[in-house]
Amino acid sequence: MSGNNYKFANNSVLKTYNRAPIWFTKGRGSWLESVDGDLYLDMGAGIAVNCLGHSNPILIDALNAQSNLLWHTSNLYNIPVQEELALKLTDNTFADKVFFTNSGTESIECAVKMARKYQFDKGLKKKTEILTFHGAFHGRSMSAISASGSSKLMKGFEPALPGFKNISFGDLDAIDREIGDNTCAVLLEPIQGEGGIKELPMELLNKTRATCDKFGALLIFDEVQSGIGRTGKFFAYEFSKIEPDIVAIAKGIGGGFPMGCCLASEKASSGLTAGTHGSTFGGNPLACAIGLAVLKEVLSDGFLKDVIRKGKYLKDFLENLVNENLDILHSVRGKGLMLGLKCNIQNTYLIEEAYKHLLLLVPASENVVRFLPALNIADDELVEATTRLKRVIYEVKKYK
Numbered sequence: 001m002s003g004n005n006y007k008f009a010n011n012s013v014l015k016t017y018n019r020a021p022i023w024f025t026k027g028r029g030s031w032l033e034s035v036d037g038d039l040y041l042d043m044g045a046g047i048a049v050n051c052l053g054h055s056n057p058i059l060i061d062a063l064n065a066q067s068n069l070l071w072h073t074s075n076l077y078n079i080p081v082q083e084e085l086a087l088k089l090t091d092n093t094f095a096d097k098v099f100f101t102n103s104g105t106e107s108i109e110c111a112v113k114m115a116r117k118y119q120f121d122k123g124l125k126k127k128t129e130i131l132t133f134h135g136a137f138h139g140r141s142m143s144a145i146s147a148s149g150s151s152k153l154m155k156g157f158e159p160a161l162p163g164f165k166n167i168s169f170g171d172l173d174a175i176d177r178e179i180g181d182n183t184c185a186v187l188l189e190p191i192q193g194e195g196g197i198k199e200l201p202m203e204l205l206n207k208t209r210a211t212c213d214k215f216g217a218l219l220i221f222d223e224v225q226s227g228i229g230r231t232g233k234f235f236a237y238e239f240s241k242i243e244p245d246i247v248a249i250a251k252g253i254g255g256g257f258p259m260g261c262c263l264a265s266e267k268a269s270s271g272l273t274a275g276t277h278g279s280t281f282g283g284n285p286l287a288c289a290i291g292l293a294v295l296k297e298v299l300s301d302g303f304l305k306d307v308i309r310k311g312k313y314l315k316d317f318l319e320n321l322v323n324e325n326l327d328i329l330h331s332v333r334g335k336g337l338m339l340g341l342k343c344n345i346q347n348t349y350l351i352e353e354a355y356k357h358l359l360l361l362v363p364a365s366e367n368v369v370r371f372l373p374a375l376n377i378a379d380d381e382l383v384e385a386t387t388r389l390k391r392v393i394y395e396v397k398k399y400k
């Protein structure tokens, strides 16, 4: 670690993050080089963002080529590369329409507005309530923290926006109990990320579609973290038998460049007509050129199958690790390369020890350590991660 000779430390950045005393100057694939020349193995990928690794040559080429042509024109004009990306997304998913944003929060904001406008245009002006699940994370805007139902996210920012109702997670009957004529939509993460890599039971997911249809409510999935191949399917919901009306994505789609999308069926998107919603930067040519390059890779032959194979390898390893260390580890959860290791000790304790072994991990709620490596991480890098993790556990146990 390099905390003692940080030459650029100042007080000007607002301290909304407790940052580790590490900083990087270069990234290549699944490796980050610190200012001291230490090579860290990155099992967090910028929180599921750098899905094709750092400084991927394919993405560099896409960025360079587009940057020599055109950066920004605004959405006052047609943007061919934006249309090309939208077409690629609709060709390969449930969606008929795409709205481009710059972040996960904005994609959720679009989803909420889209659902409300859909009901409004049907003349159902009271049908505004959106059901969400306990433990959810949908971003940091007022509607996103109101949707989460989390007092931790909301504290000091009250009043919460009205129209969100938070229901208990994983309770098979909660939706049936809480849904009603004024339910506009149900918003959920098929696998909660920040909430601690918690999978919504498949049975519940399957049933939610029918319940929404019965009440004329739209079904919105937040796949900002779980989407773009993270679980070994393009969307995590594809493990279920159902399709949503709206899906919010971000993180992985830009491979490190800020971008997000709100994907929707023709029907669900029908309310967002000219002038009802917008974004200055959303769908900008640089972002879309990179998004296209990311999609081309993730949708290429065998890519997702490989994510499943590598995810299984890592999950098997972690399950063995838990069984051998039940005093400090609790369980493993998640799918593909979106895995969580629930600890009996403080999760940050393990993460801080991992820094000393040049291994980057990410914390989540419920005392979980997240594994979200680049989807194209090499087999020998995964093996190296397991070797480092074994050493981390050994050290943690020594001082426990």
Ligand SMILES: *Cc1c(COP(=O)(O)O)cnc(C)c1O
Residues within 6 Å of the ligand: 102, 103, 104, 105, 106, 108, 137, 138, 139, 140, 189, 193, 194, 222, 223, 224, 225, 226, 250, 251
């Ligand atoms: C990260 C995340 C968001 C928020 O995305 P930002 O780009 O930080 O605004 C929303 N939902 C989920 C599930 C996320 O993981």
